[in-house]
Amino acid sequence: MNSSALILMVLTQLAVTVATVYFFYRVLNTPQKPEPDSYTDNDPI
Amino acid sequence: MSTNQTESWGSRVGLILAMAGNAVGLGNFLRFPVQAVNNGGGAFIIPYLVCFLLMGIPLLWIEWSMGRFGGRSNNHSTPFILDSMSKKAFWKYFGVFGIFTNIAVASYYCYIESWTMSYVWHSLIGTFDGMTQVQVADFFSKYVDIDKSLTGIPYEAVVFYVLCLLLNTYILSRGLAGVEKAAKIGIPMLLIFGGFLAFRGLTLGTSGASAEVPGASAWDGLNFLWTPQYSSLSDPKVWLAAAGQIFFTLSVGMGTIHCYAAYVKSKDDVALNAVSAGFTNEFVEVVLGSSIVIPIAAGYLGLDWVKENAGFGMAFQTMPFLFEKWGPILSVVAGVMWFGLLFFAGITSSLAMGTPWMGFMRDEFGWGRLKGAWSFGGIVLLLGLPTVIFFEHGVFDEYDYWAGTVSLVVFALAESILFAWIFGIDKGWRELLSGSDLQVPTVYKFIIKYITPLMLLLVFLGALFTPIGNDWTGAFQSIFSGGGWTLDNASIFKTIANSGLHQQLAAATDPAEVVRLKDRLFYTNFARILLCLTFFALALLVYLASVRRMRTSTPSAGLRNTNP
Numbered sequence: 303m304n305s306s307a308l309i310l311m312v313l314t315q316l317a318v319t320v321a322t323v324y325f326f327y328r329v330l331n332t333p334q335k336p337e338p339d340s341y342t343d344n345d346p347i
Numbered sequence: 348m349s350t351n352q353t354e355s356w357g358s359r360v361g362l363i364l365a366m367a368g369n370a371v372g373l374g375n376f377l378r379f380p381v382q383a384v385n386n387g388g389g390a391f392i393i394p395y396l397v398c399f400l401l402m403g404i405p406l407l408w409i410e411w412s413m414g415r416f417g418g419r420s421n422n423h424s425t426p427f428i429l430d431s432m433s434k435k436a437f438w439k440y441f442g443v444f445g446i447f448t449n450i451a452v453a454s455y456y457c458y459i460e461s462w463t464m465s466y467v468w469h470s471l472i473g474t475f476d477g478m479t480q481v482q483v484a485d486f487f488s489k490y491v492d493i494d495k496s497l498t499g500i501p502y503e504a505v506v507f508y509v510l511c512l513l514l515n516t517y518i519l520s521r522g523l524a525g526v527e528k529a530a531k532i533g534i535p536m537l538l539i540f541g542g543f544l545a546f547r548g549l550t551l552g553t554s555g556a557s558a559e560v561p562g563a564s565a566w567d568g569l570n571f572l573w574t575p576q577y578s579s580l581s582d583p584k585v586w587l588a589a590a591g592q593i594f595f596t597l598s599v600g601m602g603t604i605h606c607y608a609a610y611v612k613s614k615d616d617v618a619l620n621a622v623s624a625g626f627t628n629e630f631v632e633v634v635l636g637s638s639i640v641i642p643i644a645a646g647y648l649g650l651d652w653v654k655e656n657a658g659f660g661m662a663f664q665t666m667p668f669l670f671e672k673w674g675p676i677l678s679v680v681a682g683v684m685w686f687g688l689l690f691f692a693g694i695t696s697s698l699a700m701g702t703p704w705m706g707f708m709r710d711e712f713g714w715g716r717l718k719g720a721w722s723f724g725g726i727v728l729l730l731g732l733p734t735v736i737f738f739e740h741g742v743f744d745e746y747d748y749w750a751g752t753v754s755l756v757v758f759a760l761a762e763s764i765l766f767a768w769i770f771g772i773d774k775g776w777r778e779l780l781s782g783s784d785l786q787v788p789t790v791y792k793f794i795i796k797y798i799t800p801l802m803l804l805l806v807f808l809g810a811l812f813t814p815i816g817n818d819w820t821g822a823f824q825s826i827f828s829g830g831g832w833t834l835d836n837a838s839i840f841k842t843i844a845n846s847g848l849h850q851q852l853a854a855a856t857d858p859a860e861v862v863r864l865k866d867r868l869f870y871t872n873f874a875r876i877l878l879c880l881t882f883f884a885l886a887l888l889v890y891l892a893s894v895r896r897m898r899t900s901t902p903s904a905g906l907r908n909t910n911p
Contacts, residue, residue: 308573310573322627
């Protein structure tokens with residue numbers, strides 16, 4: 303491969319991979335929000 | 348109108364995989380690399396990523412926000428999601444696009460999906476063993492000609508199509524849990540299969556050169572794909588192609604994202620989920636999609652062959668022949684992986700297409716999952732059989748053009764205007780940030796209000812007024828020098844008038860060719876009538892649903908245009 307093609311390919315694929323992994327990591331590590339209390343459906347009987 | 352217990356997603360990862368599965372389709376592996384090589388190679392990635400940030404991400408946020416907003420008042424399909432955001436009654440009829448597009452696209456998309464099922468089977472039983480490239484290409488032509496049986500199964504293409512539809516319908520009848528389970532299996536399998544084939548593509552090098560093509564090299568393919576031609580950045584055609592690719596790869600403008608997001612709980616995030624699903628799609632497209640078809644084909648057949656033949660057909664007419672060069676066992680593995688990944692990419696998208704119809708019928712007419720799923724399967728079968736039987740007469744292409752291309756742009760343009768200008772950017776912005784797990788940059792408020800609708804308008808106008816030869820630079824020069832603007836036969840105006848077909852008919856002298864073209868003209872109009880009837884039938888259902896709502900004066904009417 304010529305160097306300009308190689309650099310562009312590696313940079314682009316690396317950037318997209320890092321962004322994908324980062325956002326997925328954020329999704330997996332964000333704690334779930336508690337259920338709102340105002341809904342009677344959610345209250346224990 | 349819904350009185351049923353609303354479903355919801357089992358897990359956040361399941362939701363994101365289902366959304367990513369909705370976006371990831373055959374185009375990620377077949378359309379993206381071809382668009383790149385036809386539009387400046389590596390330089391294409393620059394407008395492509397710019398369009399992703401300025402049009403793709405904003406549209407994802409718009410659709411996720413609209414969906415969750417609609418779901419809060421028990422609306423799970425676009426007609427009444429749009430209706431709940433405006434006081435004008437006509438918006439719900441724009442929302443018809445969000446059901447129509449899915450039914451029409453599913454009817455031919457499931458046919459492509461059935462090819463992948465069939466080709467997995469043929470790879471397993473060794474149908475392609477010892478075939479030449481011409482024979483593999485010929486196999487496909489005979490496969491879609493349903494009069495000819497290749498394996499003793501009569502009407503094989505129809506059989507596989509019905510099997511594929513049955514599988515889709517069965518999974519849909521399991522509700523969101525079924526869709527989520529399919530995504531949790533399908534997306535990891537797709538990534539494993541794609542990763543294996545991409546590794547082969549990136550490491551093939553010159554080992555595929557043969558006596559027939561001594562100079563063949565996978566590096567040439569990668570060079571061709573990634574060498575930047577910066578001069579192309581000033582060509583409007585390249586920007587329109589990049590915007591079009593971003594638009595179609597993310598499955599925006601279909602109504603499926605709204606539907607999936609309508610099942611997100613009101614307290615939950617949409618901003619981070621949308622970006623995460625969007626980037627998963629980009630990973631599959633940019634990293635995997637660019638590393639399979641083009642380098643493998645160039646590695647065995649040479650760059651010249653790729654330049655002449657790059658297109659959708661390579662998946663079925665070329666790849667099985669190339670895999671045969673990997674030896675008896677690896678060729679079967681590669682064939683199963685390639686068509687398997689296309690199948691998983693396809694089914695996770697086609698399942699998404701069933702949910703808006705099911706959501707609409709449940710919300711408005713109280714239909715359960717089974718009734719909703721099987722009615723969807725039945726409608727898709729009725730609408731799809733003409734694409735199977737009259738494939739060679741252009742019915743398939745006609746569906747793809749009007750339902751799979753034009754409708755998406757029209758709907759996305761309308762919804763971006765509704766969200767930013769009618770519902771209001773302030774309310775929309777608050778809706779997006781509500782429950783958000785991501786710090787959304789404030790500049791996106793400006794982008795969503797001005798840039799995204801403008802870009803969509805340009806894409807739409809570009810399709811409406813495509814200049815002859817798609818030569819935008821030449822067309823602008825011509826108009827400023829008083830030469831006028833000559834439309835290409837691919838422009839929407841000329842397509843409506845069937846100008847290309849009429850020109851071919853006028854030029855044809857061979858009686859057989861005249862008959863073929865007349866047949867094509869007939870089936871083209873036949874397909875359009877079917878699509879129009881489907882749209883109007885759905886619009887009638889929306890009208891009946893609105894009458895029912897008025898009679899029962901549902902709470903959602905009172906929620907119109909209200910702040911969340």
